[in-house]
Amino acid sequence: MFLVPHQILWTFKSFSLNNSYNVLLQSMIGSFLARAVVDEVLPPAFLSNRNNTHPGDGVVEKAVSLLSREHCTARLEKVWGPGDGRPVSELKAEMDQLLKEYLLSRELDEAASCIREMKASHFHHELVKRGVTIAMEEDGLDHTSNSSSLDAMAALFSFLVRNAIVSEFQVSKGISRLRKILPDLKLDVPAAPAMLDEFEEMAREGGCLPAKTTNC
CATH class of the missing domain: 1.25.40.180 (Serine Threonine Protein Phosphatase 5, Tetratricopeptide repeat)
Incomplete structure (x- = not known):
């Protein structure tokens, strides 16, 4: 069984709405969200919408911060890599x-x-x-x-x-x-x-x- 697009979005929303994450988890999940945008799994508007409706969300803020950095795409391509660490x-x-x-x-x-x-x-x-x-x-x-x-x-x-x-x-x-x-x-x-x-x-x-x- 595979996820369809609206289920994927719901899952990412669940990630960003969970306030129980510690700082380390917020950083990891924020990186995951940012990489999802780079890989075109999530539209960029997802993060901006979440940021507007839920200000102070640590996970979303982390993702937005990563995407705002210079050469963010090149940097995020190497966060985990597509399979074996390559960009x-x-x-x-x-x-x-x-x-x-x-x-x-x-x-x-x-x-x-x-x-x-x-x-x-x-x-x-x-x-x-x-x-x-x-x-x-x-x-x-x-x-x-x-x-x-x-x-x-x-x-x-x-x-x-x-x-x-x-x-x-x-x-x-x-x-x-x-x-x-x-x-x-x-x-x-x-x-x-x-x-x-x-x-x-x-x-x-x-x-x-x-x-x-x-x-x-």
């Missing part, structure tokens, strides 16, 4: 390289091995987001349903889900994040909305996502 920006660059190499080689086993070595299972939604974006850009206006980069990317994530390397939840979250940035994607790839729909359908057929349910 998020470094992991994203590695993902891009891996995905582009996969599209050239179409070697599923090699790509899967590299993804395992990243040790960033909770960040696989970013892998999905970047993979589909790269595939869209590769196909561009010449996209067809035959041997396209989008097909290859769907095949990769189907393989990863079947082998329990990437979860259905992470694929779903990646697609959800892509839908939020479709207006920007359309600037470079006008067919992006249709291509994302196609990828989602291929993902369902490949077992990456639960099958659609119909009401009888």
